[in-house]
Amino acid sequence: MTETVYLVGSGPGDPDLLTVKARRLLDEADVVLHDKLPGPDIIDLIDPERREDVGKRAGGERTPQSAINERLVELAHEGKSVVRLKGGDPFVFGRGGEEAAYLADHGVPFEVVPGVTSAIAGPAVAGIPATHREYASTVSVVTGHEDPTKEKSAVDWDALAATGGTIVVLMGVGKLPDYTAALREAGKDPETPVALVERATWPDQRVATGTLDTIVDVRDEAGIEPPAVTVVGEVAGERERVVEFLEGY
Numbered sequence: 001m002t003e004t005v006y007l008v009g010s011g012p013g014d015p016d017l018l019t020v021k022a023r024r025l026l027d028e029a030d031v032v033l034h035d036k037l038p039g040p041d042i043i044d045l046i047d048p049e050r051r052e053d054v055g056k057r058a059g060g061e062r063t064p065q066s067a068i069n070e071r072l073v074e075l076a077h078e079g080k081s082v083v084r085l086k087g088g089d090p091f092v093f094g095r096g097g098e099e100a101a102y103l104a105d106h107g108v109p110f111e112v113v114p115g116v117t118s119a120i121a122g123p124a125v126a127g128i129p130a131t132h133r134e135y136a137s138t139v140s141v142v143t144g145h146e147d148p149t150k151e152k153s154a155v156d157w158d159a160l161a162a163t164g165g166t167i168v169v170l171m172g173v174g175k176l177p178d179y180t181a182a183l184r185e186a187g188k189d190p191e192t193p194v195a196l197v198e199r200a201t202w203p204d205q206r207v208a209t210g211t212l213d214t215i216v217d218v219r220d221e222a223g224i225e226p227p228a229v230t231v232v233g234e235v236a237g238e239r240e241r242v243v244e245f246l247e248g249y
């Protein structure tokens with residue numbers, strides 16, 4: 001009989017931020033397919049015989065998405081209970097939607113188990129509220145992986161600048177110089193606060209702050225690397241106000 005596949009969000013990395021359901025499924029599953037994004041503390045919870053790393057391989061090559069899709073279907077048809085564990089929430093930039101569609105196309109029942117997304121939790125644990133009654137009535141979550149200079153960027157940085165709200169960029173460490181420039185060109189104040197939250201909720205979380213003008217230098221000096229979320233907007237300035245009393249990570 002074909003088993004149900006669970007597309008499970010791990011949250012940002014602290015095992016205490018797994019949902020109760022995610023934790024139970026991790027304990028019960030025959031096989032857990034994961035990449036590196038859930039972080040070492042969560043991956044260590046799964047016993048090594050029951051987990052398959054489908055992330056980047058040693059040589060730096062990524063398991064193709066098609067191979068992951070096929071493996072999910074294969075295991076389900078073998079009658080194995082499968083968890084596909086994804087960092088944060090499975091349907092926020094994790095290709096979870098593609099996996100769900102593939103499962104449906106192949107007649108495999110699946111369930112989505114939402115997770116705490118790094119887009120909101122990353123800023124939060126750094127003392128940065130995603131919205132603010134006085135100066136951030138919207139929050140946009142966008143990918144930074146795009147090249148903003150390419151003819152037709154899938155992210156409209158002009159429109160984002162015009163909202164005046166918070167902009168959270170995922171996968172945005174490498175292209176930070178491009179989209180901060182795009183936002184300045186779109187008329188966003190160069191003094192707008194920007195924060196980088198690296199490995200949010202992991203034991204070695206780091207936070208670096210600056211402005212649209214300075215954040216690239218800040219990134220370089222601190223050596224910030226993925227995974228990190230970028231927060232652009234007045235809310236990023238809130239950290240300074242609360243950091244002295246901010247506990248947790």
Ligand code: SAH
Pocket residue numbers: 012013037086087088089090091092093094116117118119122169170171172197198199200201202226227228229230
């Ligand atoms: N589904 C995930 C996002 C996947 S895209 C979620 O909901 O969080 C991968 C990007 O997520 C990374 O490049 C980084 O920008 C962000 N990310 C995921 N986990 C993170 C963490 N613990 N700290 C900072 N950024 C994280």
